């Protein structure tokens with residue numbers, strides 16, 4: 001059970017020394033109860049108190065890490081039901097499943113596709129995160145050989161899928177320190193699976209065939225056997241059942257602090273539907289609510305791009321818009337007679353304008369103002385993109401030194417700032433550009 005702030009306070013030193021960054025031990029206790037700080041921030045907690053406080057200090061959804069090096073990804077540590085309450089922290093990993101019964105060239109093609117696929121959006125590189133390998137043959141040797149062959153082609157983390165602990169053991173022997181996820185322990189095989197997971201240090205998925213009660217029973221047994229890094233598969237596959245199960249799991253973890261179900265969840269949208277469209281719909285649901293790892297059966301850039309974009313949108317902190325650095329950006333090798341345009345540092349705004357400037361093939365300077373990551377109209381309404389801000393950016397980044405004639409083009413949506421900007425920038429000519437980025441190439445062509 002989670003401890004209240006007052007219960008935690010009773011276990012703290014009560015010296016109010018402030019070393020934790022809070023004015024009092026009580027303030028720190030309240031933050032700890034709300035899981036907004038780490039217990040380690042107080043250097044004076046006794047070992048006895050640490051033990052008692054471990055339940056309060058642990059995240060409601062355990063953080064689990066997969067893989068090694070640059071391809072490592074982590075899931076869990078979520079603290080809210082809805083993104084707008086705070087933010088979601090660790091976006092779900094997307095995996096592509098291959099089976100060890102597939103033709104070697106088909107496996108190689110799929111692995112290459114998922115390994116190499118990368119797409120940039122608002123300056124962020126989006127990729128798939130894992131390869132899932134299923135022991136469909138039932139043969140441990142075949143499974144291990146396929147895993148070894150795939151490992152030679154990619155350093156993506158693996159989800160190793162088999163009901164046979166010996167097959168998982170054989171594949172693990174080829175994995176070195178790559179930290180895969182083993183799938184899955186069930187009521188029938190959990191002891192053998194616990195042995196493999198504990199010996200290797202790999203995370204272990206737990207699949208229930210009889211609802212959340214059985215799932216909680218299994219996780220407690222596995223935890224008792226020394227396997228702490230668990231991932232849940234509640235067993236439901238149709239959209240309605242799995243939505244209900246995943247929502248219940250998140251609620252139990254967050255609202256009831258029910259530790260036996262406080263783990264990330266794995267989902268298989270390809271098992272929900274037998275069409276590409278059906279799999280996309282299911283994957284969309286799992287991204288929104290509340291999967292930690294999503295194993296796809298189909299891969300195509302036309303499937304991957306919208307899913308990765310949705311994931312990015314949902315896992316972006318709503319209180320911290322994605323932004324670019326303020327400054328002067330160059331397009332098409334501009335010289336002193338090229339136009340100077342200005343806009344805000346909201347990433348989507350920047351990349352929309354930058355895309356049109358690039359596409360126009362015409363040279364231009366682009367001044368990016370610090371508008372706290374807001375779009376043009378929002379920033380203007382909030383007083384973050386006004387004449388004073390623009391004039392300050394012009395001076396800070398030496399925009400006047402880049403061009404012969406002092407001219408600057410405002411976004412059409414803030415044409416109203418022209419007069420004020422003339423006052424802020426004496427001697428400058430203020431021009432008004434288009435409202436929409438898509439009209440920038442035509443504007444540049446006509447610009448004099």
Ligand code: SF4
Pocket residue numbers: 012013014015016017018019020021022023024025028041042043044045
């Ligand atoms: Fe209290 Fe520890 Fe914070 Fe000091 S560091 S004020 S003892 S909680």
